[in-house]
Amino acid sequence: MSSSAEIRIRDLHKSFGDNQVLRGIDLEIGQGEVVCVIGPSGSGKSTLLRCVNLLEEPTEGQVFVGGTEVTDPDVDIDAVRRRIGMVFQQFNLFPHLTVTENLTLPQRRVLKRNKAKAAAIAAENLRRVGLAEKMDAYPSSLSGGQQQRVAIARALAMGPEVMLFDEPTSALDPELVGDVLAVMRMLADEGMTMMVVTHEMTFAREVADRVVFMDGGVVVEEGTPDRVIADPRHERTRHFLSRLLDPAMAEVEEEISGRVGGGE
Amino acid sequence: MSGTTDTAETGFQPRRRGLTRRQKRKVSRGVQYAVFVAAVIAFAVTADWGRLQNQFAQPDIAKQMFPDVITLALKNTVLYTVTGFAVGLVLGIALALMRLSSVGPYRWVAGVYIEIFRGLPALLIFIFIGVAVPLAFPGTEIVGGTYGKAAIALGLVGAAYMAETFRAGIQAVPKGQMEAGRSLGFSPARAMVSIIIPQAFRIILPPLTNEFVQLFKDSSLVLLLGVTLEERELSKFGRDLASTTANSTPILVAGLCYLLVTIPLGFVVRRLESKAREAVK
Numbered sequence A: 001m002s003s004s005a006e007i008r009i010r011d012l013h014k015s016f017g018d019n020q021v022l023r024g025i026d027l028e029i030g031q032g033e034v035v036c037v038i039g040p041s042g043s044g045k046s047t048l049l050r051c052v053n054l055l056e057e058p059t060e061g062q063v064f065v066g067g068t069e070v071t072d073p074d075v076d077i078d079a080v081r082r083r084i085g086m087v088f089q090q091f092n093l094f095p096h097l098t099v100t101e102n103l104t105l106p107q108r109r110v111l112k113r114n115k116a117k118a119a120a121i122a123a124e125n126l127r128r129v130g131l132a133e134k135m136d137a138y139p140s141s142l143s144g145g146q147q148q149r150v151a152i153a154r155a156l157a158m159g160p161e162v163m164l165f166d167e168p169t170s171a172l173d174p175e176l177v178g179d180v181l182a183v184m185r186m187l188a189d190e191g192m193t194m195m196v197v198t199h200e201m202t203f204a205r206e207v208a209d210r211v212v213f214m215d216g217g218v219v220v221e222e223g224t225p226d227r228v229i230a231d232p233r234h235e236r237t238r239h240f241l242s243r244l245l246d247p248a249m250a251e252v253e254e255e256i257s258g259r260v261g262g263g264e
Numbered sequence B: 001m002s003g004t005t006d007t008a009e010t011g012f013q014p015r016r017r018g019l020t021r022r023q024k025r026k027v028s029r030g031v032q033y034a035v036f037v038a039a040v041i042a043f044a045v046t047a048d049w050g051r052l053q054n055q056f057a058q059p060d061i062a063k064q065m066f067p068d069v070i071t072l073a074l075k076n077t078v079l080y081t082v083t084g085f086a087v088g089l090v091l092g093i094a095l096a097l098m099r100l101s102s103v104g105p106y107r108w109v110a111g112v113y114i115e116i117f118r119g120l121p122a123l124l125i126f127i128f129i130g131v132a133v134p135l136a137f138p139g140t141e142i143v144g145g146t147y148g149k150a151a152i153a154l155g156l157v158g159a160a161y162m163a164e165t166f167r168a169g170i171q172a173v174p175k176g177q178m179e180a181g182r183s184l185g186f187s188p189a190r191a192m193v194s195i196i197i198p199q200a201f202r203i204i205l206p207p208l209t210n211e212f213v214q215l216f217k218d219s220s221l222v223l224l225l226g227v228t229l230e231e232r233e234l235s236k237f238g239r240d241l242a243s244t245t246a247n248s249t250p251i252l253v254a255g256l257c258y259l260l261v262t263i264p265l266g267f268v269v270r271r272l273e274s275k276a277r278e279a280v281k
Helices: A045-052 A077-082 A099-111 A115-128 A144-156 A174-189 A201-207 A225-230 A235-245 B007-012 B021-046 B049-056 B059-065 B068-099 B104-119 B122-136 B145-172 B175-183 B188-225 B234-245 B249-280
Strands: A005-016 A019-030 A034-038 A060-065 A084-087 A162-166 A193-197 A210-215 A218-223
Touching: A005 A045, A005 A193, A019 A045, A019 A193, A019 A210, A019 A218, A034 A045, A034 A201, A045 A060, A045 A162, A045 A193, A077 A084, A077 A099, A077 B175, A084 A144, A084 B175, A099 A115, A099 A144, A099 B188, A115 A144, A144 A162, A144 A174, A174 A193, A174 A201, A201 A225, A201 A235, A210 A225, A210 A235, A218 A225, A218 A235, B049 B249, B059 B234, B059 B249, B068 B104, B068 B145, B068 B188, B068 B234, B068 B249, B104 B145, B122 B145, B122 B188, B145 B188, B175 B188, B188 B234, B188 B249, B234 B249
Parallel strands: A034 A193, A034 A210, A084 A162, A162 A193
Antiparallel strands: A005 A019, A005 A060, A210 A218
16 A cells, blocks of 8 residues: 555445446555556446545445545545546536636635636636637537536646546547547646546557556456556456457457446 | 329229318318408497497596506506515525425425415415414514515415426536536535526526516405505506496506516517527527
8 A cells, every 4th residue: 555645445336226336446546647447338437436536425445535535424525526626528517607617616616716816727727728719608619629628627727636537538529539638648747646437548558657447347457558458468358458449340249148247 | 192193092983072181171261261250240240349448448547547557556566576576586496405405304395385385376375464374473563564465475376386497497407517516626505506506597597487477467466465555556556446437447457567568578488498499409
């Protein structure tokens, strides 16, 4: 148990009714580390991510972020969440506010920053994601890629220590994916601690320090991208990667019951 | 089966008896117009126009109503409605939040309130506020006199409907909005106030405007509270004048004053609804 671990997950279980989505996850993410979580849909990877900031309440086990136990029933969860930025598949920008207001409202209401300071930090973060000129636009007038970059800027404006990404490019048209990944790569280079659930293998290979492959609610294998993606040890990992990297080559196969661990 | 294209079939039945469908439609349409024209003519011939004009459209009596019908009666109607709407809005939001609460008793209380007050006639609630409350709690003085009582009565009536509207609006805001707020560090209450309710409000603006129109009409029941001359609203004002002049013109004028507000509001609602539909696209 390294003391520099920013995120520490111990024996995490999560069930929805009878459906066991997570069956004992242990994972540590060090400060400044970028970890990509990959796996087939229904493998529990999004649920795992959502357990880290308690959007899902774990059934069993512990989660620590920056030394604070998130799963402690008496924890001030709102205070913990201020240190954890979260980016969603569906962006979840506030549609009734302009881009700038999307960034300033949480700063003012949650962090109690004054108007001028919040606006300055908003402008700075919009510049970082390359959208300074869209500050007065409404989210509905932006492309999906722009909306996702605003969502990243909104999370960054709160000054998080950790960023969680839940399939940030899955809802985007293919030609818009690059802009979002470029912003994420920039964050990684700046030393942000990041946990990324993704299907973007190129990103995982080039940016991640570590790749975690999940299936059926457990971590099947983990290691450096070169190890896991280029030279997977487990049959399940090989199977998943071959389908992902070359979907046209997949063959019709019998459903193997019990292999896929249920819904996310 | 139009009968003209299918030669095989028409070959077997070369001459159908009766009319084709198209001809039947024409006849039916003709009959409907004829009935309408006949009804209008019958009304125009049988109505006693002189008497009707005498009863409903006497310019002198109408003139005598101005400017009081606007500066006093319409003003009071608007005042009762706006204050009642404000009370209903606050109470309605509270009830909607109780309805969505995780605390069981809050949900039950809100549910019972809504069922009761949606099921009772507004008239009964006005009688209750005007008669039953002063008898039950002698010596209590409702702030604002008639205006306060009217605001409470209309608020109680409106709140039940507005609570259901608000609940639907809050539930129509996507779940991701609350999740985004929570993950930014908003408490549930603060996320509700800063993020969810402003969006819900946009969604429910058209039905809320309809509820305003409903209260505007229900404000006529204020006369049951026993009002002074200065507190009269449109209906009471019109009725009083109708009985002193023994003529129905004041009723007609009062009615027109209601429409002066409700018709433009209806127009606004339709505009808001089409705008909301566009925003969803």
